[in-house]
Amino acid sequence: MGFSPLAINEGLTVVLSELASNDFTGIGISMGGGMCNICFSYLTIPVVTFSLQKAGDYIDQTVGRSVGESAVRIKKIKEETLNLAKDPGNRIDTSLHIHYENLFNTVLKSLQKSLGESTNIPRLTDGVPMVLSGGTVMPEGSLEKFKKIMKDYPLPIKISSVRVAKNPLYTTAKGAWMMAQT
Amino acid sequence: MEFRVAFFSDNDIRGGILSQTLSRAGIEAEWHKSPLETRRAVERQRYSLVILDVDPRLPSALTLVEALAVDFPETQLIVLTVAFTSSDIKSFLLRQGNCIHLSGPLDPDLLLELISEKKRDLDEESRRGTVLLALKQSLKWSRRAFRVAFPITIAVFFGALIGYVYWCFATLPDLSLLEEYSPYQSSKLYSQESRLLREFYLERRTFVPAEDIPEKVKNALIAIEDNNYYTHPGIDVVRTLSALFRNIHAGAFVQGGSTITQQLAKMIFLEPRKTITRKIQEMIIALKIERRYSKDEILGLYLNQTYFGTRAYGIEAASQIYFGKPVEEISTAEAALLAALPKSPQNYSPYIRPDWSLSRRDHVLRRMRDKGFIGPDEYSEALNVDIPQKISGARFDSPYFVEYARSILKERFGDRLYVSGLKIFSSLNYDMQLHAEEAVRAGIEALNQRGWPGVQAALVAVEMKTGKIRAMVGGSNFWESQFNRATQAHRQPGSSFKPIVFLTALNMGYRPDDLITDTLKTYQSGGVSWTPKNYGNSYRGDVTLETAFALSLNAATLDLARRVKLKNIIRTAEDLGIRSPVRPFYPSTIGASEVTLLEMVYAYLALATGDRFEPACIDKIIDPEKNILLEPKIEKETVINPLVLRRIRHLLRASVSDGTARKAEVLDRPVFGKTGTSNDYADAWFIGFDDTLVVGVWVGRDKRIPIGDEETGSTAALPIWVEFMKNF
Numbered sequence: 001m002g003f004s005p006l007a008i009n010e011g012l013t014v015v016l017s018e019l020a021s022n023d024f025t026g027i028g029i030s031m032g033g034g035m036c037n038i039c040f041s042y043l044t045i046p047v048v049t050f051s052l053q054k055a056g057d058y059i060d061q062t063v064g065r066s067v068g069e070s071a072v073r074i075k076k077i078k079e080e081t082l083n084l085a086k087d088p089g090n091r092i093d094t095s096l097h098i099h100y101e102n103l104f105n106t107v108l109k110s111l112q113k114s115l116g117e118s119t120n121i122p123r124l125t126d127g128v129p130m131v132l133s134g135g136t137v138m139p140e141g142s143l144e145k146f147k148k149i150m151k152d153y154p155l156p157i158k159i160s161s162v163r164v165a166k167n168p169l170y171t172t173a174k175g176a177w178m179m180a181q182t
Numbered sequence: 183m184e185f186r187v188a189f190f191s192d193n194d195i196r197g198g199i200l201s202q203t204l205s206r207a208g209i210e211a212e213w214h215k216s217p218l219e220t221r222r223a224v225e226r227q228r229y230s231l232v233i234l235d236v237d238p239r240l241p242s243a244l245t246l247v248e249a250l251a252v253d254f255p256e257t258q259l260i261v262l263t264v265a266f267t268s269s270d271i272k273s274f275l276l277r278q279g280n281c282i283h284l285s286g287p288l289d290p291d292l293l294l295e296l297i298s299e300k301k302r303d304l305d306e307e308s309r310r311g312t313v314l315l316a317l318k319q320s321l322k323w324s325r326r327a328f329r330v331a332f333p334i335t336i337a338v339f340f341g342a343l344i345g346y347v348y349w350c351f352a353t354l355p356d357l358s359l360l361e362e363y364s365p366y367q368s369s370k371l372y373s374q375e376s377r378l379l380r381e382f383y384l385e386r387r388t389f390v391p392a393e394d395i396p397e398k399v400k401n402a403l404i405a406i407e408d409n410n411y412y413t414h415p416g417i418d419v420v421r422t423l424s425a426l427f428r429n430i431h432a433g434a435f436v437q438g439g440s441t442i443t444q445q446l447a448k449m450i451f452l453e454p455r456k457t458i459t460r461k462i463q464e465m466i467i468a469l470k471i472e473r474r475y476s477k478d479e480i481l482g483l484y485l486n487q488t489y490f491g492t493r494a495y496g497i498e499a500a501s502q503i504y505f506g507k508p509v510e511e512i513s514t515a516e517a518a519l520l521a522a523l524p525k526s527p528q529n530y531s532p533y534i535r536p537d538w539s540l541s542r543r544d545h546v547l548r549r550m551r552d553k554g555f556i557g558p559d560e561y562s563e564a565l566n567v568d569i570p571q572k573i574s575g576a577r578f579d580s581p582y583f584v585e586y587a588r589s590i591l592k593e594r595f596g597d598r599l600y601v602s603g604l605k606i607f608s609s610l611n612y613d614m615q616l617h618a619e620e621a622v623r624a625g626i627e628a629l630n631q632r633g634w635p636g637v638q639a640a641l642v643a644v645e646m647k648t649g650k651i652r653a654m655v656g657g658s659n660f661w662e663s664q665f666n667r668a669t670q671a672h673r674q675p676g677s678s679f680k681p682i683v684f685l686t687a688l689n690m691g692y693r694p695d696d697l698i699t700d701t702l703k704t705y706q707s708g709g710v711s712w713t714p715k716n717y718g719n720s721y722r723g724d725v726t727l728e729t730a731f732a733l734s735l736n737a738a739t740l741d742l743a744r745r746v747k748l749k750n751i752i753r754t755a756e757d758l759g760i761r762s763p764v765r766p767f768y769p770s771t772i773g774a775s776e777v778t779l780l781e782m783v784y785a786y787l788a789l790a791t792g793d794r795f796e797p798a799c800i801d802k803i804i805d806p807e808k809n810i811l812l813e814p815k816i817e818k819e820t821v822i823n824p825l826v827l828r829r830i831r832h833l834l835r836a837s838v839s840d841g842t843a844r845k846a847e848v849l850d851r852p853v854f855g856k857t858g859t860s861n862d863y864a865d866a867w868f869i870g871f872d873d874t875l876v877v878g879v880w881v882g883r884d885k886r887i888p889i890g891d892e893e894t895g896s897t898a899a900l901p902i903w904v905e906f907m908k909n910f
Contacts, residue, residue: 023206043202047195119264120195122203123289 006179009049010134011039013175018131018165026129027159029107030172031136033057036107040115040128040157048118054106056136063095078139085141103136104146108153115156127160133171137164185301186227187211190220190246191235196262196288200235203290209297217246224254231300233293235262240597247281255280258300262288367603367806368499371587373580373612374652374801380584382591382600387495388502390509392482395497398514398555400481402521405549408442411481416443416472417465443468445524446484490520491527504532504570514560515567518546532569540569580615582656582666583608587799603806609650609799614643617909618653625881625902626658634890636883639902640667642783643877648816649787649795652875653906665884672762672776673882676895677734677842678858678867679755679773681789684731684739684833686746686754688826694728694833698745700738707768714740714772731833732841734857736772743771757821758785759794773858782869783878789830790854790871792822838870845900846870849907857895863888866898872907879903 014028024044030037033056040048060071060078067074069092077092088094115121132146143164150162165171187204191197192215204211211233214220224232232250236243247261263285282296368383404411410418418441425439440448447467448460471480490500497520501509505516512520522530522542532539544565551561578584587608591599622639629637643653656666665671688694700722704713714736721737722729730738743751751771752764760782764775780797788794796817803812822830834854838846842857846868855870864886869878881898882889889898 042199043206045195045198045202047199119287120193120199121287122199123287123292125291 008176008179009039009046009051010035010037010172010175011049012041012046013172013179014131014133014165015039015041015175016044016178017171017175018133019129022129025124026131027111028175029111029130029132029134031055031103031107031132031134032172033135036103036134036136038107038111038114040121042122042124047120047122048114050110050114052106052110054103055134059096059099059103059136063092063099066095067092079135082139083141084139084145100139100142100145101149104149105152108146108150112153112155121157124157127158130159130162131165131171132162133165133168135169138168185231185304186229187231187233187297188214188220188223188227188229189233189235190214190217192216193235193237196235199288199290200233200293203288203293204297207294207297209294217242220246221249224250224257228254229257230304231258231260231297233260233262235288238263240601242597251281258282260284260293260296262293367601369591369599369602369604369606371584371591371606371608373608373610373615375612376607377579377612379580379608379610380578380588382588383493383499387486388498389486389496390482390498392478392485394510395482395485396510396512396517398517399485399497399509399512399520400478401553401555402514402517402546402550403442403481403485403524405553405555406521406546407445407524409549409553411442412477414441416468416470417441440464441468442484443471443480446480446487447471449484449487488524489527490523491531492533513564513567514550514556515543515547515564518550518564519543519569522546532571536569536571543569580610580612580619580654581660581664582668583610583615583651583654583799585660585664586654586656586666586669590799604811605804607801607803609645609648609652609801610654611652614653614910615655618643618655618906621902621906622655622658624905625879625898628901629881629890629893629898632890632893634893637881637889637898638663638667638884639879639881639899640671640779641877641879641902641906642668642779643875643906644783644787644795646787646790646871646874646876649784649793649798649818650801651797651799663884667880667882667884668779670778671880671884672778673865673880674773674775674860675777675782675867676773676858676860676865677736677739678782678856678869678895679771679775679777680731680734680739680858681830681834681856682755682758682760682785683743683746683751683771684727685758685789685822685826685830686751687727687742688829689754689822690746690750692727692742692746694731694829694836695726697724697726698730698738699723699741700725700730700735701741702737703740705740705744705768712768714768728833728836731856732836732839734837734842739772740768743768755785757794758788759796760785773860779867779878779880782867783876786855786869786871786878787876788821789827789834790876792820792824792827793818794821834870842894842896843868843870843900845896846904846907848904853907855903857900859894859896863890863893865889866893866895868895868899868903870903872910875907875910877903877906879906 010030010032011028014030015024015026018028019026025042027038027040034053036052036055038050039046057071060074064071064074074092074096078096082093082096084097084100088097132143137143143162147162187209189200189211191200191213197213197215201211201213212223214223234247234250236247238244247259250257250259257280259281261281261283263283284292367387367389368381370381371379373379408418410421418439422439444464447464485497487496489495492503494500494503498509500520500523501507501512504519505512519532519539522539522545529535530539530542547556547561547564550556551558556564591606595602618641622641625639626637638657639655640657641653641655642651644650645652654668656668657663700716702713702715702721704711716736717734722735725735725738727742730742748766748768748771752766755764760777762775762777762781764770767774784795784797798814800812800814802810805811831854834856835852837843837856838853843855846853846855851872853870853872855868858867859865864882866881866889867879871877879899879902881902
């Protein structure tokens with residue numbers, strides 16, 4: 001059809017979509033259904049990128065298995081009523097809290113390791129922003145939980161702010177579209 | 183003058199960061215990704231500034247830096263390196279007036295600051311040039327030229343003198359480089375049992391801490407190189423003056439007055455060129471080194487750094503090369519010989535000039551006795567020790583396997599393999615390897631005795647549980663021919679390919695007792711008529727798959743191939759891991775398409791286990807900091823279902839119990855396999871397995887001519903296989 005496809009990490013699309021005001025420098029994390037995709041970008045260059053095969057679907061399935069419910073029902077609860085900022089009210093909420101914590105721990109531990117091992121990271125005088133995106137970070141309180149867990153994983157670069165993308169479900173598409181424009 | 187910038191980086195990420203950083207600052211810079219391209223561009227464009235982002239462990243990168251620094255002194259260089267920069271390159275960069283060296287993470291702000299500083303310098307220089315030109319013009323026409331020029335000349339002379347002294351001090355390198363001292367280290371390849379197989383190195387060097395170097399080595403060195411080592415402060419004034427007078431008297435450089443510390447300073451920090459400036463700097467550095475380090479530490483650094491000839495850098499490598507043992511085990515006579523070498527490794531080499539070498543070794547021993555380092559008895563005893571006559575370890579064990587592993591490691595690590603000090607634990611089982619070499623030797627000897635000299639053979643043994651190579655022989659003599667016939671020779675597998683045809687049929691639902699037709703028949707293949715014949719030219723009519731397989735009937739196999747279709751047979755071969763192309767013609771079904779022995783052994787591994795494994799020869803790689811750099815997991819994929827697996831194993835068993843491989847029945851356990859013989863008896867194969875090992879043997883000549891009259895897989899290859907397998 002005349003198109004030349006170009007594969008880019010979803011984390012980079014989050015940076016392209018959300019961090020234009022910061023010269024496209026920062027960390028983009030896309031937490032979707034099947035995978036978490038993470039990218040540290042410096043002026044659009046994906047300096048560190050990696051993916052984890054653990055995300056929203058994993059939470060639905062493991063919570064479903066642990067409480068004897070279907071993954072579909074868990075997904076519905078997760079999307080409609082879950083509030084990670086409040087104490088869990090029942091065993092499904094409790095299990096969701098545990099598995100969200102587990103996911104965030106995995107993401108941050110891997111990020112700490114990947115950044116620590118890379119010899120390509122430039123020396124930065126200022127901190128860089130971090131943006132979370134994707135359906136998995138949409139439940140209320142997920143940002144607060146993420147920030148809380150982040151304290152346990154000091155990163156080798158300074159983080160100036162952590163926020164959720166303006167429109168987490170469309171961030172990736174917008175970033176990919178921006179990349180295609182170039 | 184136009185300020186033109188370019189940069190070199192072969193790392194896409196660091197290069198990308200540089201490119202974006204410069205572009206964002208409004209600096210146009212060309213990105214070159216190979217050293218050669220960079221050098222050519224600098225020659226052509228004459229850039230004002232070139233940024234070199236290099237990995238200092240790679241010789242090609244260092245060569246680029248050195249070439250640009252020396253050949254283009256007018257071009258300013260900024261050299262960026264990650265960690266592990268050796269003191270050699272650091273001291274080299276420090277000596278170059280046109281080099282700035284930044285190590286560690288890329289620092290965009292600092293880099294931009296340096297670039298703008300250089301740009302300012304260039305503009306300033308350009309302006310100064312204009313002013314100077316105007317001044318010269320005016321002086322030319324001035325009647326007071328002489329009155330102005332004279333005091334200027336005097337001022338310039340004294341200014342230059344003061345400047346020179348200041349410059350000598352100012353350009354001294356930073357002594358802290360010694361603390362970061364990290365010479366290139368060789369990587370070592372071990373067998374499964376941690377037996378050293380081979381070192382890979384550019385400079386053969388193994389670092390030994392000062393405290394582990396025996397006193398006799400230190401004493402020998404002091405006795406011959408620096409008698410007053412423990413009493414002077416870094417320079418030996420009396421010796422220096424005496425050397426100076428002798429040299430003046432002789433009218434040539436006949437004696438050096440350098441102490442060990444001065445020699446260390448010269449080796450690590452300075453150029454070998456003999457100039458007064460270098461000599462003054464050498465003395466200053468030696469004094470500074472002595473103030474900072476103990477005598478023992480200095481000796482340790484010297485002995486680890488110095489060159490002992492035969493590509494041996496450092497005392498440990500020298501001990502291994504000359505005597506084949508670690509330095510801690512050497513005798514007094516051996517220590518004396520090593521101490522004799524640094525002065526002139528070529529002239530005093532025991533291999534090149536044994537008489538000179540012996541004489542200097544004895545001179546060292548005499549000095550050791552005179553200094554009281556050894557007694558008269560030890561002295562007399564040491565004098566009677568012969569000097570080595572051949573290089574220890576020049577030949578190495580398991581050479582075909584070692585070279586195979588090296589080529590794989592080189593692909594993965596590039597030049598880093600030779601400089602990173604890795605410990606590589608291979609999958610080779612040394613005992614098994616010895617049995618493999620012996621079996622191949624005996625097989626070749628038997629062929630010789632039957633009147634067929636000049637035949638080659640190869641053997642590969644793979645462990646069934648892990649898929650790892652435990653033994654490999656690639657020919658009859660590596661030192662005569664390094665061509666590895668196990669991994670590099672593409673040869674026709676003959677009937678040893680047939681299991682792939684029968685597996686295709688079993689996959690499609692055929693059973694071992696189904697009937698196929700064994701009659702003389704002509705096939706059209708690739709536009710050519712072809713009539714496959716059986717061995718012995720006899721045909722059995724309807725036969726079961728089992729009989730056709732066991733007796734290796736060509737006509738029946740072709741009948742089966744026709745039924746299951748060529749494209750399915752080719753797909754089965756690919757599923758089993760055959761990477762060499764199997765040509766889509768009928769002769770391929772009885773082994774006319776060339777493959778390697780290694781491919782065939784892994785295909786049989788799949789026939790034995792149902793799983794396709796990736797060839798593997800490395801167990802673990804550890805870096806000098808003892809981190810595990812690589813520990814490959816077993817990579818396998820199931821390609822044969824359990825029912826079909828049982829049936830194909832049944833056929834491979836029948837080939838041994840009732841077929842062409844009956845000789846393997848001498849082993850006291852059930853074994854499975856298939857013989858193979860190519861056209862005109864040019865290749866003989868047997869590939870088979872028991873319950874732990876899959877082993878393949880190929881026999882043939884490098885030129886595709888017959889091995890000998892009627893030498894088949896059964897007579898030439900199978901005996902080697904049996905000889906090997908009977909050890910386990």
